[in-house]
Structures are given as structure tokens and as C-alpha cells.
Amino acid sequence: TFKKAERIQSLPPQFFASLTAKVQEVIKEGHDVINLGQGNPDQPTPPHIVESLMEAAQSPINHKYAPFRGLDSFKEAIAAFYKREYGVDVSPEDEVAVLFGGKAGLVELPQCILNPGDTVLVPDPGYPDYLSGVSLADGRMVMMPLKEENHFLPEYGAISERDSREAKLMFLNYPNNPTGAVASRKFFEETVSFAKKHDICVVHDFAYGGIGFDGKKPSSFLETEGAKDTGIEIYTLSKTYNMAGWRVGFAVGNKSVIDAVNILQDHLYVSLFGAIQEAAVTALLGPQKCVEELVETYEARRETLIGGLKEIGWDVKAPAGSFFAWLKVPSGFSSVEFADFLLEKTKVVVAPGAGFGEYGEGYVRAGLLTSNERLKEAIRRIGNLQLFEK
Numbered sequence: 001t002f003k004k005a006e007r008i009q010s011l012p013p014q015f016f017a018s019l020t021a022k023v024q025e026v027i028k029e030g031h032d033v034i035n036l037g038q039g040n041p042d043q044p045t046p047p048h049i050v051e052s053l054m055e056a057a058q059s060p061i062n063h064k065y066a067p068f069r070g071l072d073s074f075k076e077a078i079a080a081f082y083k084r085e086y087g088v089d090v091s092p093e094d095e096v097a098v099l100f101g102g103k104a105g106l107v108e109l110p111q112c113i114l115n116p117g118d119t120v121l122v123p124d125p126g127y128p129d130y131l132s133g134v135s136l137a138d139g140r141m142v143m144m145p146l147k148e149e150n151h152f153l154p155e156y157g158a159i160s161e162r163d164s165r166e167a168k169l170m171f172l173n174y175p176n177n178p179t180g181a182v183a184s185r186k187f188f189e190e191t192v193s194f195a196k197k198h199d200i201c202v203v204h205d206f207a208y209g210g211i212g213f214d215g216k217k218p219s220s221f222l223e224t225e226g227a228k229d230t231g232i233e234i235y236t237l238s239k240t241y242n243m244a245g246w247r248v249g250f251a252v253g254n255k256s257v258i259d260a261v262n263i264l265q266d267h268l269y270v271s272l273f274g275a276i277q278e279a280a281v282t283a284l285l286g287p288q289k290c291v292e293e294l295v296e297t298y299e300a301r302r303e304t305l306i307g308g309l310k311e312i313g314w315d316v317k318a319p320a321g322s323f324f325a326w327l328k329v330p331s332g333f334s335s336v337e338f339a340d341f342l343l344e345k346t347k348v349v350v351a352p353g354a355g356f357g358e359y360g361e362g363y364v365r366a367g368l369l370t371s372n373e374r375l376k377e378a379i380r381r382i383g384n385l386q387l388f389e390k
């Protein structure tokens with residue numbers, strides 16, 4: 001056996017791998033588990049997108065290596081999508097990078113921007129893979145607490161002068177995983193001015209860009225004036241089009257950052273399967289009714305879950321976007337203890353907030369990724385515990 005490189009040894013533990021193992025044990029024992037702990041969309045990809053893949057897969061041109069930096073048709077579709085959805089102009093030639101899903105881009109970005117020891121601002125709680133990318137690039141992490149009293153937005157004024165000055169990169173993510181918060185235009189304006197002042201590259205993770213509730217469409221970071229001078233946005237087809245298994249996404253924005261991503265990727269891969277790129281064009285430019293229906297489905301589930309939990313006396317707030325609800329743990333439990341307790345007593349799985357960072361403690365995350373019937377059953381089981389005073 002070979003000793004693992006230090007960079008592998010120093011990667012943060014995959015917190016959710018142990019949760020998955022625990023859940024598998026309970027399933028093996030024959031229990032009826034309701035898993036609200038994971039983030040895997042439960043619905044299939046819309047059929048017209050699958051058909052487009054099947055047709056494109058027949059085409060011998062797609063059996064060859066696709067062009068290194070992606071099909072022109074895909075990059076043009078990305079630009080048209082940003083124009084249509086957000087009124088933002090991006091140049092398909094040099095402001096778009098094709099990605100193997102959002103995660104790949106998020107992990108690549110620190111390699112593109114950081115030298116060892118450089119400082120990165122990371123939201124806490126947050127999607128754990130930001131930490132993985134920064135750790136692989138030997139960055140120095142400075143956590144930005146996302147507190148409920150600030151609508152789960154970071155406070156730039158609370159970041160020390162030194163950390164602000166030294167920061168090279170900042171991750172943001174709205175609609176937010178895990179809190180379900182959505183950012184205002186005003187917040188993005190503050191972000192641009194903070195980033196410009198300190199010369200920080202902003203990476204806005206827009207994975208849940210397609211999922212906003214109450215008729216409010218989440219804003220793209222690039223809609224803000226000057227945003228392209230200060231960073232990029234990462235989009236994925238995983239959530240908006242139920243294409244998580246396809247591994248397709250893209251980065252748009254600042255030319256120099258996009259160039260760095262493209263150069264790194266020239267050395268890591270050849271581009272995605274051409275047929276997947278062609279199907280992605282169909283997703284972005286084809287009928288968008290599927291997205292409307294998706295949002296309606298999640299919104300109905302949100303009503304079921306949040307309404308139901310309130311009825312059993314749990315004081316919870318509804319998410320404004322994403323497909324997660326961020327629920328305050330009843331007093332007397334840590335987030336891990338409460339998640340374990342629910343699993344043991346009700347076979348309902350939620351993700352403990354501590355897995356998303358120090359400031360995730362005190363919450364659990366529940367996904368809207370199962371049917372209304374199953375959500376109702378989960379509420380019924382939790383209600384039977386009589387944890388909450390009514």
C-alpha cells in the first residue's frame with residue numbers, strides 16, 4: 001500500500017458519507033425510511049431532453065472527442081439563455097466555460113485563482129465542496145457566518161480588515177444551500193463594491209437559480225452592474241432541469257477567470273460527450289414549461305412540509321428558494337443528536353446542520369425531494385413524538 005499524499009489526507013471528511021451509511025443500515029433492517037437528508041432531485045429529466053440526447057447519440061460526430069472547450073452551439077445557447085432569463089450579455093467565445101457539473105467548476109476555481117496560502121472567504125453554513133476545492137489549492141479559509149438575523153447573508157463589515165485585504169476569492173450561493181435564502185439585488189450591489197474595493201474574485205454558485213418561490217425569480221449575480229469585472233457565476237442543469245446524473249453545467253462571467261478555467265480544463269479533460277451538450281442546448285432553449293412545473297411541484301411540497309410542521313407546533317420558516325428547508329432544532333439537542341433521534345424514532349432522515357459548518361449548528365436541513373404524501377407521513381411520524389408545545 002502507498003501512503004496518500006498530504007493533499008488527500010488533509011481533505012475535510014465527507015460528513016454526509018457517514019450519514020448515508022447510517023441510513024443504509026436502517027433500510028437494511030427493513031424499516032420504511034423517509035429520506036429528506038439528501039440533495040438528489042427525485043424527478044426524471046423532462047422527456048424532450050432525453051429524446052434529444054438519444055437522437056444526438058446516434059450521430060457519429062458525437063462519437064469522437066468533442067472540441068476541447070465545448071460545442072459552439074452549446075456556448076451560444078448558454079449566452080442566449082442568460083440573455084433571455086436575466087437580460088445579461090455574455091460572449092460565447094470568451095465569457096463561457098463548459099463544466100462537468102457545477103461541482104467540478106467549484107473545485108477547479110481555487111486552482112485557477114489561488115497561490116498556496118492565499119485567503120478565501122467561504123460562507124458558513126455552506127455547500128461542503130467549497131472547502132474541498134480550497135483545501136486542494138492550499139488556500140487559507142476565512143468563514144463568513146450566515147446568520148438568520150441577517151437573512152443568511154454575510155456581513156462584509158464584520159470581516160476583518162486583514163482578511164478583506166488578503167482575500168483573493170469569495171464563494172457565495174443564492175438561492176442558498178442549506179438555508180433556502182435568496183439574495184436581493186442590493187446585496188449583490190454591496191458584494192460588487194466590496195469585491196472591487198479589495199480585488200476579490202467572486203464565485204457565485206447559482207445552482208438553484210431556477211428555483212424561486214412566491215413568484216419571485218432569483219437574481220443572477222451578473223445582473224448587477226460591474227459584476228463581470230469582479231467574478232463569475234456557476235450554473236448547472238442538475239436542478240433546474242432534473243439532470244443531476246448528466247454532469248453538465250457552465251461558468252459565465254469575467255474573461256480572465258473563464259480563461260483560467262479553460263486552460264486548466266485543457267489539461268484535465270477533453271470536453272463533455274457531444275450528445276450531452278446537444279441535449280443541454282435543448283434544455284436551455286427548448287420549452288421551459290418543465291421548469292415552471294418543477295417550481296410548482298417544489299412550492300406545493302414546501303407548503304405541505306412547512307404548513308404540516310407548523311401544525312404539529314414546530315416553529316419553522318419557509319425557504320424562499322432552493323429545494324431545502326432549514327429547520328431550527330428543538331432545544332436540548334445538537335443537530336447531530338436531533339437527526340439521530342429522528343432517524344431512530346421516526347425513520348425520517350434529515351441532514352444535521354453541523355455538516356454545513358459551525359454556524360449550521362442548531363439547524364437541520366430537510367429536502368423537498370419526495371412526494372406530498374411521503375412528506376405528510378414524515379410530519380405524522382414527527383408529530384407523534386409530541387416534541388413541540390402547541
Ligand code: PLP
Nearest residue numbers: 039101102103127177207236238
Ligand atoms: N452547488 C450547490 C450549492 C449544490 O447544492 C450542488 C449540488 O448539490 C452543486 C453546487 C453541484 O451540483 P452539480 O455538480 O450537480 O452541478
